[in-house]
Amino acid sequence: MKLRSLSANSPGRRANWKALGLSPEDMEKPKIAVVNSSSELAICYAHLDGIAQIVKEEIRKAGGVPFEVRTAAPSDFITGANKAGSYILAGRDIIANDIEVQVEAAMLDGMICLTSCDKTPPGHLMAAARLNIPTILVIGGYQQAGEIDGEPVDVEDVWSGAVGERFGGKPKFPVADMAENAIRGPGVCAGMATANTMHCVVEALGMTLPGHAPVRGNSPKMQANARACAHRIVEMVGEDLKPRQIMTEGAFRNAIATVLAVSGSINAIKHLQAVAVEAETDIDIFTLWEEMSDVPILSAVRPTGEVRIEAFEDAGGARAVLKRLETRIDGDVLTCTGRTMAENLKDYVIPGPDVIHAIDDPVSEGPAIAILRGSFAETAVVRLGIRDGSRPEEFSGPARVFEDSMECLQAIEDGKVKEGDVVIARNQGLKGGPAMGGGASMVLFALDAAGLAKTTAFVTDGQLSGLCLKGLTVAEVHPEAATGGPIGKVRDGDRITISVENRSLDIDVPAEELARREGPGLRIPAHGYLDTFRHDVRDMSTGGVLLPERS
Numbered sequence: 001m002k003l004r005s006l007s008a009n010s011p012g013r014r015a016n017w018k019a020l021g022l023s024p025e026d027m028e029k030p031k032i033a034v035v036n037s038s039s040e041l042a043i044c045y046a047h048l049d050g051i052a053q054i055v056k057e058e059i060r061k062a063g064g065v066p067f068e069v070r071t072a073a074p075s076d077f078i079t080g081a082n083k084a085g086s087y088i089l090a091g092r093d094i095i096a097n098d099i100e101v102q103v104e105a106a107m108l109d110g111m112i113c114l115t116s117c118d119k120t121p122p123g124h125l126m127a128a129a130r131l132n133i134p135t136i137l138v139i140g141g142y143q144q145a146g147e148i149d150g151e152p153v154d155v156e157d158v159w160s161g162a163v164g165e166r167f168g169g170k171p172k173f174p175v176a177d178m179a180e181n182a183i184r185g186p187g188v189c190a191g192m193a194t195a196n197t198m199h200c201v202v203e204a205l206g207m208t209l210p211g212h213a214p215v216r217g218n219s220p221k222m223q224a225n226a227r228a229c230a231h232r233i234v235e236m237v238g239e240d241l242k243p244r245q246i247m248t249e250g251a252f253r254n255a256i257a258t259v260l261a262v263s264g265s266i267n268a269i270k271h272l273q274a275v276a277v278e279a280e281t282d283i284d285i286f287t288l289w290e291e292m293s294d295v296p297i298l299s300a301v302r303p304t305g306e307v308r309i310e311a312f313e314d315a316g317g318a319r320a321v322l323k324r325l326e327t328r329i330d331g332d333v334l335t336c337t338g339r340t341m342a343e344n345l346k347d348y349v350i351p352g353p354d355v356i357h358a359i360d361d362p363v364s365e366g367p368a369i370a371i372l373r374g375s376f377a378e379t380a381v382v383r384l385g386i387r388d389g390s391r392p393e394e395f396s397g398p399a400r401v402f403e404d405s406m407e408c409l410q411a412i413e414d415g416k417v418k419e420g421d422v423v424i425a426r427n428q429g430l431k432g433g434p435a436m437g438g439g440a441s442m443v444l445f446a447l448d449a450a451g452l453a454k455t456t457a458f459v460t461d462g463q464l465s466g467l468c469l470k471g472l473t474v475a476e477v478h479p480e481a482a483t484g485g486p487i488g489k490v491r492d493g494d495r496i497t498i499s500v501e502n503r504s505l506d507i508d509v510p511a512e513e514l515a516r517r518e519g520p521g522l523r524i525p526a527h528g529y530l531d532t533f534r535h536d537v538r539d540m541s542t543g544g545v546l547l548p549e550r551s
């Protein structure tokens, strides 16, 4: 076995590691980073320090030497949007950089990443793609949701209830009671929001062991999964099995198929694109997405339907989805097991037929998420969910333009948004937000609570929480307002037309006229890291990576 860390055994390192308790024999063993993206600020991470101890112990048993390293650990509900932008998306790239400056700099032989809240899975996958050393991810799991009077209550209820109350909606229970009861254990937000979607993506890419996503946080099963991953990473170092052998185009297709089949979060698109860029591929996730758009919806976990994430796990989770998609995915891709996806799935029997449907008997036709293009956007994303006609998919109306989400929320509260309007909240993009901050998701809940979700359309260059699925909402409009996109030049009254059937998003203003109009530039002030981020971030066609252009 050729170990990078042996060449890192300089006298200075050996002196440090000896002082840390390593024996002469340890110096010759594989050195494995245990990447613990964790913080005491959020429940998403509350169990990970304990999991790190389990993982380290198992790595030692398997013949490796673990080194725990920490990274930034953003959490949507704690370090999310504030007045100056969003630290959560900006945090994704810090995680990748944190890993580089510790794991790559120390020339460790492999890494095992404890992955949890929304931005940690993509941050870990990006680092894996960048460093290209043997890597496996441990799925951190979801939080146990609560109940009131026998009825399930989760964090989505708290959030949508709080926003809705301000705009005339009536939550199913008092918000304070729901907040008291919604979270009963460590882990990520319940439901098929961004974190659970990304956990399924990790498994579909082949970057964790089969049957690991989703899982209840800190459950005996999750702890057993962590042990299995710890053993496997030591083997992977011996096999020199690297992420760029695993995360190939076929693996990205499998991940896309999985997101579509579970009707997951739109955020998966930009995260997958960022991973593809970090792997130095020319894979265009937006194009692959369009090519996979015949994949139907096979399960309806909240917010798509009423299925709880626990039931989805019991029904086999991502592994069962991949099994159902067996004829639609690329079975030849290599996974972290050292076997192909097809080999992993060959003998698997889905535990129950009800929750995860067969591909010829889907919950709904797809796609659950579509890419729109046209004179208003090079790309934009619309989450459709179940295609049962309950939400509009074709819409044409006059633009009602707001310079940010807060201005838009105020207008809704003041009754200034009318049926038929195409509500536009701009300056919420990668540079404008910056880092897609500003609370576009709240607009959606406000429109819903005000009874306008189905009689208006909402268009933004911002991002949406994975919990958002209401009305006709087009997000992540690229190019964004701050970089001269049409969304920065649209004026009140300009006609905007959205057609899901045609996959189009258009403005009825001649291109020459748009070219004459001024865009807002960087309108929202920012300082510190967010200011650095907005200047260095690349556009949405790269998934918003903080990497220089490659010639």
Ligand code: FES
Pocket: 042, 044, 075, 076, 077, 078, 116, 117, 118, 187, 188, 189, 195
């Ligand atoms: Fe961490 Fe929702 S806030 S997963």
